[in-house]
Amino acid sequence: MTLSHSGKPGPLSDLIVIDLTRYLSGPYCSLLLADLGARVIKIESPATGDDSRYVPPIFDGQSAYFMSINRGKESIALDLKNEEDRRVLDSLLNEADILVENFRPGVMDKLGYSAESIAQRYPSLVYGSISGFGQTGPWRDLPAYDLVVQALSGMMSINGQPDGPPTRVGTSIGDLGAGIYAALAIVSAIHERARTGRGGRVDVAMLDCQVALLESHYMRYHASGEVPGRIGSRHPLITPFDTFECNDGYLVICTVGDAMYQALVKAVGRPELASDERYLTPQDRLRNGEVFKAEFEAHLKTANREHWLKVIGQAGIPCSPINSITDMSDSPQLEARGVFVNVESANGFSYKAVRSPMKPAMATSGAINETERAPTLDQDGERIRGELLKMAAS
Amino acid sequence: MTLSHSGKPGPLSDLIVIDLTRYLSGPYCSLLLADLGARVIKIESPATGDDSRYVPPIFDGQSAYFMSINRGKESIALDLKNEEDRRVLDSLLNEADILVENFRPGVMDKLGYSAESIAQRYPSLVYGSISGFGQTGPWRDLPAYDLVVQALSGMMSINGQPDGPPTRVGTSIGDLGAGIYAALAIVSAIHERARTGRGGRVDVAMLDCQVALLESHYMRYHASGEVPGRIGSRHPLITPFDTFECNDGYLVICTVGDAMYQALVKAVGRPELASDERYLTPQDRLRNGEVFKAEFEAHLKTANREHWLKVIGQAGIPCSPINSITDMSDSPQLEARGVFVNVESANGFSYKAVRSPMKPAMATSGAINETERAPTLDQDGERIRGELLKMAAS
Numbered sequence: 001m002t003l004s005h006s007g008k009p010g011p012l013s014d015l016i017v018i019d020l021t022r023y024l025s026g027p028y029c030s031l032l033l034a035d036l037g038a039r040v041i042k043i044e045s046p047a048t049g050d051d052s053r054y055v056p057p058i059f060d061g062q063s064a065y066f067m068s069i070n071r072g073k074e075s076i077a078l079d080l081k082n083e084e085d086r087r088v089l090d091s092l093l094n095e096a097d098i099l100v101e102n103f104r105p106g107v108m109d110k111l112g113y114s115a116e117s118i119a120q121r122y123p124s125l126v127y128g129s130i131s132g133f134g135q136t137g138p139w140r141d142l143p144a145y146d147l148v149v150q151a152l153s154g155m156m157s158i159n160g161q162p163d164g165p166p167t168r169v170g171t172s173i174g175d176l177g178a179g180i181y182a183a184l185a186i187v188s189a190i191h192e193r194a195r196t197g198r199g200g201r202v203d204v205a206m207l208d209c210q211v212a213l214l215e216s217h218y219m220r221y222h223a224s225g226e227v228p229g230r231i232g233s234r235h236p237l238i239t240p241f242d243t244f245e246c247n248d249g250y251l252v253i254c255t256v257g258d259a260m261y262q263a264l265v266k267a268v269g270r271p272e273l274a275s276d277e278r279y280l281t282p283q284d285r286l287r288n289g290e291v292f293k294a295e296f297e298a299h300l301k302t303a304n305r306e307h308w309l310k311v312i313g314q315a316g317i318p319c320s321p322i323n324s325i326t327d328m329s330d331s332p333q334l335e336a337r338g339v340f341v342n343v344e345s346a347n348g349f350s351y352k353a354v355r356s357p358m359k360p361a362m363a364t365s366g367a368i369n370e371t372e373r374a375p376t377l378d379q380d381g382e383r384i385r386g387e388l389l390k391m392a393a394s
Numbered sequence: 395m396t397l398s399h400s401g402k403p404g405p406l407s408d409l410i411v412i413d414l415t416r417y418l419s420g421p422y423c424s425l426l427l428a429d430l431g432a433r434v435i436k437i438e439s440p441a442t443g444d445d446s447r448y449v450p451p452i453f454d455g456q457s458a459y460f461m462s463i464n465r466g467k468e469s470i471a472l473d474l475k476n477e478e479d480r481r482v483l484d485s486l487l488n489e490a491d492i493l494v495e496n497f498r499p500g501v502m503d504k505l506g507y508s509a510e511s512i513a514q515r516y517p518s519l520v521y522g523s524i525s526g527f528g529q530t531g532p533w534r535d536l537p538a539y540d541l542v543v544q545a546l547s548g549m550m551s552i553n554g555q556p557d558g559p560p561t562r563v564g565t566s567i568g569d570l571g572a573g574i575y576a577a578l579a580i581v582s583a584i585h586e587r588a589r590t591g592r593g594g595r596v597d598v599a600m601l602d603c604q605v606a607l608l609e610s611h612y613m614r615y616h617a618s619g620e621v622p623g624r625i626g627s628r629h630p631l632i633t634p635f636d637t638f639e640c641n642d643g644y645l646v647i648c649t650v651g652d653a654m655y656q657a658l659v660k661a662v663g664r665p666e667l668a669s670d671e672r673y674l675t676p677q678d679r680l681r682n683g684e685v686f687k688a689e690f691e692a693h694l695k696t697a698n699r700e701h702w703l704k705v706i707g708q709a710g711i712p713c714s715p716i717n718s719i720t721d722m723s724d725s726p727q728l729e730a731r732g733v734f735v736n737v738e739s740a741n742g743f744s745y746k747a748v749r750s751p752m753k754p755a756m757a758t759s760g761a762i763n764e765t766e767r768a769p770t771l772d773q774d775g776e777r778i779r780g781e782l783l784k785m786a787a788s
Contacts, residue, residue, distance in 0.1 A: 012586075064618070068609055069609075137730030147629070171552065177574075185752035203753040215747065222746040227718060227720050235541070323545065323551060324623075325551065332531070334601075337528055354605055
């Protein structure tokens, strides 16, 4: 007898994940695995559980921050310094395909779950670790936050306006990036296991992931010596391909080539700009980009966004509003794509969270869940212990 | 006889990918698969190849932009409207595990490679598509650029300074995000195939991926009604946890809790701030965050970054410089992690590109490549056609 699977549809529905992660990077990784069908058993400390259970906003008495990232998982409280609880964890690891954790390097070793000991005791287990700087290298023991890896990697240095300060990317890309790359590495290791029978070690560093997302900036520096800086929203090589302000909000316009440029200035009622010497060729427009932007934007500020989107769109030129979160929340496209999933509180109230954007999890073998539960601390503890007892008895 | 594998180490070294992608989102997806060990055969139009071959900077006669994203792949030029070339593609698909493309929805159907026809002819093939808005929904036919999906999704609305305009994330997160999620979906579908024998369809939309990366902002709006805006670099709930300017550059400081706050103001020589009524509790500091930042930053501007990082770091408070790309390029940590890979031009010159941040690709079965080639157009065409001929004859 073995632990049962999630019963959810999805390509990973035959996998069991033991999840020791807290906060964001690790829990986002296991959320992706859960959305792809895996059964994820979250181990939490009995006293308080995952610290993110206390992060606002609070929705119907539970942290919505926690709920969004831990929906579709099970929770069992285990004290990893207690012998009996460790035996429960060991039994779970014996049944699992994947272990994932995001403690600081060294913590798992102290708890007795070093990579070496895991490899010896559970040779087919894939052991994924997410940390700020990785399990190796001179910085491995340093603490890291999303803000720290965004700062160190160079991410903040290239994000923002040219006349403004370096700026944190407004979403936690330091954590989320590491979570996605880690999920990819883990599923790849599971694929390799089918060939070799052996699990393996996955060691993902938040810093490495930020540098990976900056690949074009590092490339530019290494290949040409140019130091990338902040250029706001504009395209580095094409003008106009940027943000513009109207009298009631912002839009983006993307032109590629002379014909599209000429169609644009005609569409907005400034045909003389088509033959303006300063803007004749792509090179001219790039060189005089700042002047063009000031002149063109002054014109756009004479009317509203809806008007400009209509006339520019009708001319066949790619353009779009710069939406707020509110603007998109009821988008028919997101509705058609099934992007949102209801997350239910312990009392049965629900709000819309964002589903992972991977269609296979939604399309394969059976209907997807329209509503998911976010577990309260140890909500599944008794049932999971019961499963283990039955297994031991059989 | 079958097509040979990549011969590279990595968990996906038994997989063959036929790659019809161009520009960035799709090629980044297949780059990740190549870095994980897969053999990636890039199909390019005979006339010009991938348009990104012409994007600057030019390094030793080749586009470094193209090289970084297409290193470690093979190139064969095929005209998909020519019967003989289509037979080559069909033979390749017959041997492949994965097909990946990022044309606009409908283009593959017109070429005769609809999802239905692929499923029928190559039932074990995993067919991954990346598009702006996905293969379904009212917006499926609209054109998309990285800037457009950053604008539409709300990403730009929450990125930037509170008193500044909405700002594009300074790296192409619209393209890269879609590429990573697509790779995860594809490898997951490969895992499912081992169970079912059937390949399947992976339909990833750039817009969905941006919304996924904004999950905490959508959560906040849906759970509490609050509309997220731009808050610069600061933490939304904790002060001080932000960027500060010194007399020669920027740093970040992260404090959590009263003790850390008090240690900080003592370390920088402003102990009176510890008992200042405006900053006594976390709530006080959050409420008076702007005043605190102005006052504290004025003080930091009296000395340089190195000085402050030393005294703040010695007090045990997480802090770090905001690095430029140059600052990090020689980092001992990135060196120790093997983050960079040399990419070689056709003439044998090389520069350092960024490797995918997934240790399994680097650690398993054998040494990793220190130098990789970026193929010239059709560089591998003759050899690949030869392989197919040998297969047909055997």
